[in-house]
Amino acid sequence: MPALSTGSDAETLFATHGAWLLGSLRQQYGADLAEDLLQDTYLKVLRQQRPAEILKPKAFLLQVARNLFLSRYRRDRRREELDAWQSPLFSQAAAQDASLLLQDIVLSLPQPLREVFLLSRFGGMTNQEISHHLGIRLKTVEWRMTKALAQCAAQLRD
Structure with missing residues (x-):
């Protein structure tokens, strides 16, 4: 498969690998969170300002989704800590x-x-x-x- 550039080819990237990514995310994070991560991943890839060559699209998409999950997890944990202080x-x-x-x-x-x-x-x-x-x-x-x-x-x- 030829290398893709993000931005203009985001739709192609997700049309080709979106179902696979959703399945992988469901296995790792559950159905509810997988849907949110898929959408957030799509938006993140779509908003990239500099197109980058993507040699391994599945690995790229999975890494973007994992990074988004970690960011969400850290934010939620900080929020829980703050809520505990404000109990x-x-x-x-x-x-x-x-x-x-x-x-x-x-x-x-x-x-x-x-x-x-x-x-x-x-x-x-x-x-x-x-x-x-x-x-x-x-x-x-x-x-x-x-x-x-x-x-x-x-x-x-x-």
């Missing part, structure tokens, strides 16, 4: 850890900074309301809030 139990534990860390950081603030921070972030008060509530100047509230946020950020970085 409800892990998310709940991570949220509890983050909450405890935040609580420790806020409690470690000096009392004047902590008071302003808590009234602002958890009390929902504006700087003006905090100023009236504590009987301090607005600029003092702003300065304390800036310092509190800077200290919290520094502790989170550590």
